[in-house]
Amino acid sequence: QVQLVESGGGVVQPGTSLRLSCATSGFSFTTYGFHWVRQAPGKGLEWVAVIWFDGSKTFYTDSVKGRFTISRDDSQRKLYLQMNSLRVEDTAVYYCVTDGGLYNNKWFKFAFDVWGQGTMVAVSS
């Protein structure tokens, strides 16, 4: 059973740092790229970052460039999001998500297939 479990969220002050983790199980970790997607309270979904299946490429939404870093540890089957210089507007539930998947014996990419349950990050003074 494919499973993603986020952790590391909490309440922090503006300007501080936090590292989110996503533990995975039930699939071939190194086959997949991963995204972080966030959702502010009462708001819509916002894509945050992606890391390629082999870790060779990472991309970010403009509002987090230079502050957030996505990374992966293939030996631990974990995905991370290092968040520095946190702002009030970063307050959201953060979801770890697989990029693409396999259906009907055909791989697809660039869609968000399996989602974790999310971890809440609240930035407040």
Add this chain to the structure above:
Amino acid sequence: SDLTQPASVSGSPGQSITISCTGTSSDVGGYNFVSWYQQHPGKAPKLLIYDVSQRPSGVSDRFTGSKSGNTASLTISGLQAADESDYYCNSYTSYNTWVFGGGTRLTVL
């Protein structure tokens, strides 16, 4: 910028509704990487459609995706009470990023 979706749509049980998702030639119009998600309150989103019109295993064939130019659409036929939810479209972009629509609240009357 976010893709443009109607804030809300409604329909009666058994009817069909369509949710539009308008972008630009740099996202929806330029790639067939359009996907749709259903999100019930307090839950993680669920993938409904990928590659414009493909359904993952286990998703009802009442959900249909399509695209024309810079606008993608999600049609839900045979509306059921359980379909009442928030729906989001998403597209890959030419900037190696992804963009969501603002979301559409579906009410089943």
